[in-house]
Amino acid sequence: MSSKYRVRYEKAPAIRMLAHLEVARVLERACRRSGLPVAMSQGFRPHQKITFATNLPVGVASEVEYADIALVGEMSTDSIRDRLVDALPEGMLVSAVAALPPGTAALQSQDISSTFQLYSAPEEAVQTLEGIQSADVIQIIRKKGTKDLESPGRFLKNIQAVSGGNNSASSASIQVELVTSATGGGLGIKDLLAVIREMPGGSGVWAKRVGLSILSNEGRKDPLDV
Amino acid sequence: MSNRDYWSELEPLLAQVEKPSRYIGGEYGSIHKDKVEVRICLSYPDLYELGASNLGLAILYGRLNELDYVAAERVYAPERDLEVLLREKEIPLLTLESRAPVNTMDLLGFTLQYELVYTNVLKVLDLSGIPLLAADRGEDDPIVIAGGPSAMNPEPVAEFFDLVFIGEAEDGVVSVADLLRKWKSDGKPGGRAAFLVEAAQIPGVYVPSLYVPKYGEDGAYRGVEALEGAPDTVLRQAVASLEGRKSQIPWIVPFVEAVHDRAVVELFRGCARGCRFCQAGIIYRPVRERPKKEVLEMVGESLAATGYGELSLASLCTSDYTEIREVLEGVRATAGNDLTLSLPSMRVDTFGIELAVLASPGKKGGLTLAPEAGSQRMRDIINKNVTEEDVLSAVQAAFESGWDRIKLYFMIGLPGETEEDVEAIVDLAQKILAVGKSIKGGNSGRLKIVVNVSTLVPKSHTPFQWAKQLAPEEVLEKQAMLKSRLRSRQIDFKWHEMAVSVLEGVMARADRRMSKAILAAYRKGCEFDAWSNRLNWDLWSESLSECGVDIDRMLGERDIGQPLPWDHISSGVTKEFLVSEWQRSKSGESTPDCRFDECSLCGVCQDLPLETRLASD
Ligand code: SF4
Ligand code: SF4
Numbered sequence: 074m075s076s077k078y079r080v081r082y083e084k085a086p087a088i089r090m091l092a093h094l095e096v097a098r099v100l101e102r103a104c105r106r107s108g109l110p111v112a113m114s115q116g117f118r119p120h121q122k123i124t125f126a127t128n129l130p131v132g133v134a135s136e137v138e139y140a141d142i143a144l145v146g147e148m149s150t151d152s153i154r155d156r157l158v159d160a161l162p163e164g165m166l167v168s169a170v171a172a173l174p175p176g177t178a179a180l181q182s183q184d185i186s187s188t189f190q191l192y193s194a195p196e197e198a199v200q201t202l203e204g205i206q207s208a209d210v211i212q213i214i215r216k217k218g219t220k221d222l223e224s225p226g227r228f229l230k231n232i233q234a235v236s237g238g239n240n241s242a243s244s245a246s247i248q249v250e251l252v253t254s255a256t257g258g259g260l261g262i263k264d265l266l267a268v269i270r271e272m273p274g275g276s277g278v279w280a281k282r283v284g285l286s287i288l289s290n291e292g293r294k295d296p297l298d299v
Numbered sequence: 300m301s302n303r304d305y306w307s308e309l310e311p312l313l314a315q316v317e318k319p320s321r322y323i324g325g326e327y328g329s330i331h332k333d334k335v336e337v338r339i340c341l342s343y344p345d346l347y348e349l350g351a352s353n354l355g356l357a358i359l360y361g362r363l364n365e366l367d368y369v370a371a372e373r374v375y376a377p378e379r380d381l382e383v384l385l386r387e388k389e390i391p392l393l394t395l396e397s398r399a400p401v402n403t404m405d406l407l408g409f410t411l412q413y414e415l416v417y418t419n420v421l422k423v424l425d426l427s428g429i430p431l432l433a434a435d436r437g438e439d440d441p442i443v444i445a446g447g448p449s450a451m452n453p454e455p456v457a458e459f460f461d462l463v464f465i466g467e468a469e470d471g472v473v474s475v476a477d478l479l480r481k482w483k484s485d486g487k488p489g490g491r492a493a494f495l496v497e498a499a500q501i502p503g504v505y506v507p508s509l510y511v512p513k514y515g516e517d518g519a520y521r522g523v524e525a526l527e528g529a530p531d532t533v534l535r536q537a538v539a540s541l542e543g544r545k546s547q548i549p550w551i552v553p554f555v556e557a558v559h560d561r562a563v564v565e566l567f568r569g570c571a572r573g574c575r576f577c578q579a580g581i582i583y584r585p586v587r588e589r590p591k592k593e594v595l596e597m598v599g600e601s602l603a604a605t606g607y608g609e610l611s612l613a614s615l616c617t618s619d620y621t622e623i624r625e626v627l628e629g630v631r632a633t634a635g636n637d638l639t640l641s642l643p644s645m646r647v648d649t650f651g652i653e654l655a656v657l658a659s660p661g662k663k664g665g666l667t668l669a670p671e672a673g674s675q676r677m678r679d680i681i682n683k684n685v686t687e688e689d690v691l692s693a694v695q696a697a698f699e700s701g702w703d704r705i706k707l708y709f710m711i712g713l714p715g716e717t718e719e720d721v722e723a724i725v726d727l728a729q730k731i732l733a734v735g736k737s738i739k740g741g742n743s744g745r746l747k748i749v750v751n752v753s754t755l756v757p758k759s760h761t762p763f764q765w766a767k768q769l770a771p772e773e774v775l776e777k778q779a780m781l782k783s784r785l786r787s788r789q790i791d792f793k794w795h796e797m798a799v800s801v802l803e804g805v806m807a808r809a810d811r812r813m814s815k816a817i818l819a820a821y822r823k824g825c826e827f828d829a830w831s832n833r834l835n836w837d838l839w840s841e842s843l844s845e846c847g848v849d850i851d852r853m854l855g856e857r858d859i860g861q862p863l864p865w866d867h868i869s870s871g872v873t874k875e876f877l878v879s880e881w882q883r884s885k886s887g888e889s890t891p892d893c894r895f896d897e898c899s900l901c902g903v904c905q906d907l908p909l910e911t912r913l914a915s916d
Contacts, residue, residue, distance in 0.1 A: 087323070087325060088320075088323065088325065088554070090310075090313050090314065090319035090320050090322075090323050091320050091554055092318075092320065094556075095320055095554045095555065095556075098554075098556070099327070099552075099554065101606070102327070102552060102605065102606030102607065103327075103606060104606070105602075105606035105607075105608065106603065106604065106605070106606035108603075113637060119637050131314060131319060132313075132314035132319075160606070161327075162325065162326065162327035162552075163325060164325065193311075276311075277311045279311065279314070
């Protein structure tokens with residue numbers, strides 16, 4: 074009766090200041106405006122069955138965010154995409170939709186690799202990030218206090234300076250790969266940005282997720298390749 | 300003008316502030332225009348999440364943007380964290396749409412929904428780099444205009460505004476925009492001063508600088524003198540009918556969670572119940588109901604356009620809409636049961652409860668009722684035509700329908716109030732609890748009665764405009780008495796902070812000399828005064844006393860013969876009617892609701908081109 078679809082959407086730089094909950098609300102409302110027959114949960118306060126598979130902090134943009142939407146009945150992925158594109162505000166373009174076969178594992182239950190591009194970082198940030206990568210233990214500062222993270226290199230993978238972009242001579246674009254495990258914990262993009270912001274010339278650094286894949290024994294897989 | 304691209308400087312900094320999406324614009328439904336002749340910025344001078352829910356400003360935003368030569372944009376008051384950054388980096392406040400500095404607009408309009416936003420108005424002006432006093436503004440500064448209910452006594456803020464619009468502005472703003480366009484394209488002949496004189500000719504436009512207040516030697520206010528070119532009185536404007544005006548409402552869907560995150564459809568304007576403390580009941584007369592067909596169309600359109608899962612049917616007293624039952628049934632028929640419906644302000648009787656049941660067939664959250672006073676004597680004085688029997692049968696019906704949490708609104712400080720009248724609030728709350736217990740029997744444990752007590756603030760243009768407001772120590776005494784008597788596990792007592800009501804009262808009936816005190820308070824750091832946790836009473840009382848404001852006098856009773864600072868602003872309701880209502884209140888005589896009963900000749904339908912319009916007509 075109900076069928077699930079995975080939607081890939083962007084969080085453009087213009088709306089990077091939205092919090093995750095705000096992005097979620099925008100998509101929920103767009104679903105209602107679009108007239109898509111979104112399945113509703115049962116219970117005291119029924120809500121639309123939408124699962125937000127990815128989650129970004131305030132200030133971080135993305136080209137590759139994912140949400141799983143349950144519809145009553147079936148629809149072509151093209152018309153789902155068209156309807157959402159019409160209903161979403163600028164900055165949240167839906168670039169692709171795939172039908173999920175029954176039993177597809179939720180994204181949150183899998184190990185994920187994300188590629189982030191950092192903009193307006195000081196040149197020296199590459200070394201700083203490499204330092205984090207090779208450290209035995211680092212301290213990360215969270216709202217609730219600091220905590221120690223052992224072998225941060227497990228989470229922080231390829232670090233490379235990239236050319237291009239409209240950066241001035243004194244700032245660089247850097248790409249990093251961050252791995253998050255289904256069990257949570259680890260290192261987030263927020264932690265990296267916080268470190269770079271403290272560096273001289275680092276206050277304007279910001280990030281965009283430019284790639285996301287599922288890690289499994291068979292290798293990397295695109296979330297829409299289901 | 301500076302060539303700095305302020306937005307590119309500001310945007311990255313937003314990551315450092317709380318809820319940065321308040322400041323980025325670009326919401327679904329916001330309107331962006333490039334080349335226009337007149338740029339107008341509308342401001343609700345409080346945080347975004349409060350302002351975004353304001354219907355009046357949304358209507359003006361839509362109305363102005365319908366004009367192809369106008370761009371209407373928005374700005375709200377920034378929170379402290381952003382203010383600090385703006386000052387440190389010397390970035391002025393920017394509009395949400397074009398992200399242009401607010402001081403590059405042609406017109407900057409503030410809505411004054413309550414008196415306690417006055418320091419925030421100064422904050423918005425200040426952060427925009429616009430001189431705070433109208434007299435100090437230059438030819439390149441925007442024309443600064445105010446509107447909204449508190450503008451009905453514009454005097455305390457008269458020195459801050461170039462113009463004040465009196466009444467419903469959806470047509471008046473178009474006249475102001477037209478005039479601006481013409482004046483600009485003619486090369487601004489005569490400069491700002493000439494523009495103001497021209498503007499004073501538009502019905503409803505008050506130009507404070509064209510009125511000179513007079514004071515007696517004893518400091519008493521003695522009225523104003525209108526300068527040449529200015530009308531003696533400025534008459535409130537109102538639309539004759541809501542029919543056919545539905546297309547004017549745009550639907551901006553905020554990113555930030557707004558205080559009222561829902562679609563709003565206005566059922567009607569005005570209320571003719573005639574509660575004598577109520578300013579809205581006077582300044583929005585007469586009752587003008589929107590035709591039912593248009594209400595239902597707007598419900599469907601607004602939900603489809605916004606994607607909200609919640610809808611509010613707004614008006615001063617929603618259950619009074621003549622075809623409310625049909626509307627509720629119609630809403631359910633189109634929107635289904637998943638929609639959360641909110642009906643603000645329900646009347647206190649069994650019919651009110653019937654409607655509440657219709658509105659929320661499943662879920663039973665809290666129910667709010669406003670008997671306003673505990674004793675019948677007091678309810679007669681304020682012309683709240685509700686009996687104790689009405690109240691008790693309403694709560695009985697509510698308990699029977701499944702509610703177990705009831706919130707009651709009362710006021711203290713009503714004219715002629717005795718200790719027994721205040722105690723009657725306690726008695727009524729206890730009777731209500733007893734009704735609940737008798738109905739719920741063994742399940743009484745979940746019953747909760749919330750008693751919310753505010754203090755009367757006599758407002759301009761009401762029959763109580765002459766009344767005495769409780770002095771600070773009297774408020775505290777009465778609150779202490781209620782606190783000690785309302786000690787029950789099942790009765791929660793909530794009260795309005797004394798300082799908030801006192802400050803509101805000092806502002807509400809002030810004359811123009813108050814502008815200095817507001818400015819002084821702002822300079823000392825007062826802001827967000829409407830938030831009881833942020834109102835700094837010490838700084839305020841310092842400012843008031845430095846500026847020679849005598850709080851007792853401001854809160855004291857006025858003489859009927861004495862000139863009032865808002866006498867030159869007419870709501871259309873005559874002073875004779877207000878006097879007679881003031882006198883009738885003293886003898887506890889009631890005055891009927893003119894919708895169904897006879898007209899009390901308040902003046903509105905006699906002096907303004909208006910009449911009551913009911914959906915059922
Ligand atoms: S019912 Fe009374 S308090 Fe409510 S809006 Fe009407 S006049 Fe005002
Ligand atoms: S003039 Fe009469 S009908 Fe019109 S608002 Fe006043 S009391 Fe009501």
